[in-house]
Structures are given as structure tokens and as C-alpha cells.
Amino acid sequence: MPAVLITHPRLIPDGPHHAILQAAGFTIRVPPADADTSRDDVLADLVGDAQAVIAGLEPYNRRVIEAAPEMRVIARCGVGYDTVDVPACDERGIAVTITPGTNHHSVAEHALAMMLALSRGFPRRDMIVRENRDWHKKPLPRFAGSTVGIVGLGRIGKALATRLPGLQVTTLAYEPFPDQEFVSRHGIELTSLDDVFRRSDFVSLHLPVTTETQGLINAERLATMKSGSVLINTARGALVVEQDLRSALIEGPLAAAGLDVLNQEPPPHGHPLLQLENVLFSPHSAGVDQQSHHDSCALAGQVLVDLYQGRWPEACLVNLKHISDWNWAVS
Secondary structure: OOEEEEOOHHHOOOOHHHHHHHHOOOEEEOOOOOOOOOOHHHHHHHHOOOOEEEEOOOOEOHHHHHOOOOOOEEEEOOOOOOOEOHHHHHHHOOEEEOOOOOOHHHHHHHHHHHHHHHHOOOOHHHHHHHOOOOOOOOOOOOOOOOEEEEEOOOHHHHHHHHHOHHHOOEEEEEOOOOOHHHHHHOOOEEOOHHHHHHHOOEEEEOOOOOOOOOOOEOHHHHOOOOOOEEEEEOOOHHHEOHHHHHHHHHHOOEEEEEEOOOOOOOOOOOOHHHHOOOEEEOOOOOOOOHHHHHHHHHHHHHHHHHHHOOOOOHHHEOOOOOOOOOOOOOO
8 A cells, every 4th residue: 555654743643644544545654753854865765665745844855856756745734835846746747735724824823923922022021021131111002003914815814814803903915816805895905015015014924935925025125114113924934035134123124023934944053033132933833723733634634545546636736737637556
């Protein structure tokens, strides 16, 4: 029976994907406990004759793909797939899948939590107490009455937008392909990207990384933001030029930033952003709550079963959309 390798530590413990795969006759493999699957050389040694993987953010680049002669499917738990070399998969007829619709509520709540925390002076206020510094009670602007700009109004951006009205803020959004009915129903003002950055007190990023969006948030764009504004990134680190962000946080106009993602994860020792008290970090965990973890694992497992049994899960496929005769048994 086909072997499935699970390569992200968070996905290895028993969960719904294990039961789904085992019921369909799959053999489940996991790496040794000490294997660092964030390294492509380690992954290349592990994949062997596995026909499928369930992956997190591990680097499934060309080197790893070429080391996996039997590979048929790379199933990502999550919606991003920038760590997978999709063109290399296309060449081999390897299906790349994601788990849409499973974590958008979790990411939206996380982005909102970061906004509210930063608006109340965290993490600096937490550090003042922990380090027994002189206590300061500098008044900060109230979140109610502010303007929140959402960059990208897909599932996650929409989920954030639905949570904002009760907080008495004005919501702006930039979205190239808007759902007009949703926008009208929730009283969102659609506007240009430049206008979102110029007018918003809080800007929350919800875009994928593409050749057009990589480095989109650079010194020029940051300079247009309001004095005292806040940037939230729960999308992908590559959207932001980190050195430019650091300058904007030190010299203005930004008051703070909330970052769930970075260009390099985990960040190297001495990363310049880690020294700043006006940055709130989390370890690329915005999309992971108990419900989203369960649902994404279940969907990743079911997608593999569907493909193996001849069903075509169109909504979860990243590539090979033009293929009408894909077959698990044919590589």
C-alpha cells in the first residue's frame, strides 16, 4: 500500500489524518525524533520511496523532489505553498494540495488580538513590569474610532472584516477581485492599496506571496503610513522588506508592528527586529487553534484518499488543473 511521510512535528502525533489514512490502507511514516525537517538535505534523505507527504512549511524544493522518485502528492496543511517548488512538481506530475477553509477564523482572531494588544502598548508594558522598570502610564489612542485597513479580502481578510464592526472602527480594504456583495453587506470601503496605507491606523496583511507581492511593503510604502500607525503581518514574511520595517519602527512613522511571520523562520540569533520593544511576535502560529488544526489535518488526509481512489478535489489543488487524466499509479 502507498506510504505517506508526515514531515512537520506538529502533524506527527495522532490526529484525524492518521485514522483517515489508515482506514484507506495507507502506511504512515514519520521522521526520527531528532530529524530537522526544516533542512532540505534532511528531507531529501527522508523521502525515499514515499508516494505522498503531509507537510507544514518544510522546503519541498527541487532537490527534495528529485530525491523522491515515487512521489505523487505533496499535501500541505494550510493554505500557503510558497515552500513547495510547484514548477518542479508540474514536471513530474506531482499534485500539490492545500487545505482551504480550515484556518481563516484562527488567523483573523490572531490578527485582531495583535491589533488590540499593540493598541494598548504591549509588549512594552509587559516588559516594564517584568523588568521592574519605572512604571509609565503614557496615554495611548483608543482602538474604537480608528481606521483598519485590510490588504487582501479573501477568506482570512473577510473573517477579520466580520469581527471589526462591534469594535467601532472604520474598515478599508484593498482587493483586486472583490466580492461586491460581501463588501456592501459589511460596510467596507474598497480603495487602492496606496490609500489603505495612507489612511489606516492599523494595516493588516492578508496576501499570498507572488512575484508581484514579494517585498511589497518597502521603505517607500511604509513612508506613506500615518504617524503612530501599526502594521500586522499574519500572511507571509516575504511580503515585507524587514530592514525597511525596522527603520520605520525606529524613525517613524510606525508606532508598532505585530509579526507572526518573518523572512527566515525561526529568525537567526541577533535578528535586528528582535531587539525592538514595539514589535509583538508569534512563531507562525496564527492559523493554528485546536479546531483549525483538527480540520486541516482531516482535510489533508481526505485529499490524499480522494486522489488515491480516483476523485479529483479541485478546490484543494494548487496545480495540474489542466490535467484530465491524472492517475496516482502513473508517474
